[in-house]
Amino acid sequence: MDFQLTEEQLMIRQAARDFAQQECLSGVIERDETQTFPKEQVSKLADLGFMGMMVSPDYGGAGLDTISYVLAMEEVSKIDASVSVCMSVNNSLVCWGLERFASEEQKHKYLTPLAQGKKDGELYIGAFLLSEPEAGSDATSQRTTAIDNGDHYVLNGIKNWITNGNSASVYLVIAQTDIAKGSKGINAFIVEKNWPGVTVGAKENKLGIRGSDTHSISFTDVKVPKENRIGEDGFGFVFAMKTLSGGRIGIASQALGIASGAYELALNYSKQRKAFGKEIMHHQAIQFKLADMATKIEASRLLCLKAAWEKDQHIDYTLSSSIAKVFASETAMWTTTEAVQIHGGYGYVKEYHVERLMRDAKITQIYEGTSEVQRIVISRSILK
Structure with a gap:
């Protein structure tokens, strides 16, 4: 296995890093406080x-x-996860x-402008509508x-927790056509x-x-043309599960970026703050926290890259994406909490x-997919 990134991959990482620092960092605290959608940054x-x-150039990607x-995703998420989740949903x-x-x-009508993120010069992004008030982890x-x-x-119905809900032009909606068929309906x-x-x-x-x-998005007697159904009749549940497997790589990468961003801030702060x-970087209590952060973040990064590599090689990445997501997300939660602790009272301050x-x-x-759902996916795989 080759751990060396290609020249193109290094260029992409640097471009994302520059974008995050130059376009996202300024105003990120204010956008968080005012709950302002980062339209300019997404554009x-x-x-x-x-x-x-990841879309083929044939369809504008x-x-x-x-x-x-x-x-x-890691670089953008270090600075603003509200921007990166828009990027993740539209891509994954x-x-x-x-x-x-x-x-x-369908690809020429919808995918091409979605891949470009623009149509007629205006922002054009999508949303994925699966969750409902009574159907979250139980997608059936x-x-x-x-x-x-x-x-x-x-x-007819209601979907909730929809990322890009108001900013999206296109929704991918999962709905029940024949309840007697269960997931196949x-x-x-x-x-x-x-x-309308x-x-x-x-x-x-x-x-x-x-x-x-x-x-939340509600539908009241919305007429959906037959040509707007994706795949054969009854394919919707399989479509949702296969799509979510790739989406978990994106969210694992987001979690990795959040953890990396917090670690970098804590590391720099430890070199400046005296006690x-x-x-404080000379105190062993802080050194051990930073060492554990670095270790867990590196493990998360390798898990994300492994899942991504398997996806690119057309290998079944369901297990790898679940492992990456559960580990990276828990690393993000732990690392950010420790970063606040290292900052002490200043860690509790927004600036x-x-x-x-x-x-x-x-x-x-x-x-x-919650961490509990990821563990179900993982356990089913290892207990076959």
């Missing part, structure tokens, strides 16, 4: 080609590998699912229905936000990633950034 990500990184995506849950399973007509319990009505489906649909009957609820007031556009007559990173870290243990 600039689109200009860089980072909103459709950058044609990069998953490893490059992991590297870019929307563009990948469409490129892999959509028809050619869909209450949203799509009733076959000849040349179209009639969509579930379908996936491409729904446009501006269609689509309503965006109030923005959620969240603990972390507060700039991220998280809303008992010397910089030092680590308290925000700690709040942002928590969601990585929850969305796109």
Whole structure:
């Protein structure tokens, strides 16, 4: 196994690092406080080609590998996880699912502008609608229905915790068509936000990633053309599970970036802050914290890269992505908490950034499959 990054991958990482430092750092605290969606930053990500990184150039994408995506996600997440989650959803849950399973007509109509992140000069991104008030970890319990009505489906129901909920132009909606068939009666649909009957609820007031556009979306007798169903009838549950496996690589990379950002801040602070007559980096209690941070972050990085490599090699990466997500997300939560501790009282103050990173870290243990769900996936694999 070659651990050396290619010249192109190194360039992508540096470009993402420069973007995060130059475009995201300024104003990140204010965006968090005011819950402002980072439209300008996401638009600039689109200009860089980072909103459709892994999509073929045939459909407007950058044609990069998953490893490059992991590297870019880490760098952006170090500074602003609200920006990186928009990038993750559009790349992993929307563009990948469409490129892999959509028809050619659907790809040209929807995937091409989504991969570019722009349409007619305006921001054009997607959202993935699976979770419901009573269907989170249990994705088979869909209450949203799509009733076959000849040349179209009639969509009714509510989806919640939707990232990019108000900013997206296109929704990938998972809905139940035939409840008697269970998971085999579930379908996936491409729904446009501006269609009659689509309503965006109030923005959620969240603990972390507060700039991220998280809303509930309701559907009332929405007519969805038959040509907007993804795949064959009953393919929706498989579509959702396969798409989420790739999405977990993105969230694992986000968690890695949050942890890395907190570690770098704590490391720099330890070299400046003095206690008992010397910089706190000279105290063994701090040294051990930093050593453990570095170790867990490096392990998380390798797990993310392994899952990404398997995806690029067309190897089944379901297990690897779950391992990467559960480990990286728990590393993020632990590392950010320790970073606050190293900063002491200053860690509790917004201007030092680590308290925000700690709040942002928590969601990585929850969305796109909780840590408990990841352990179910892992245990099923190892107990075959």
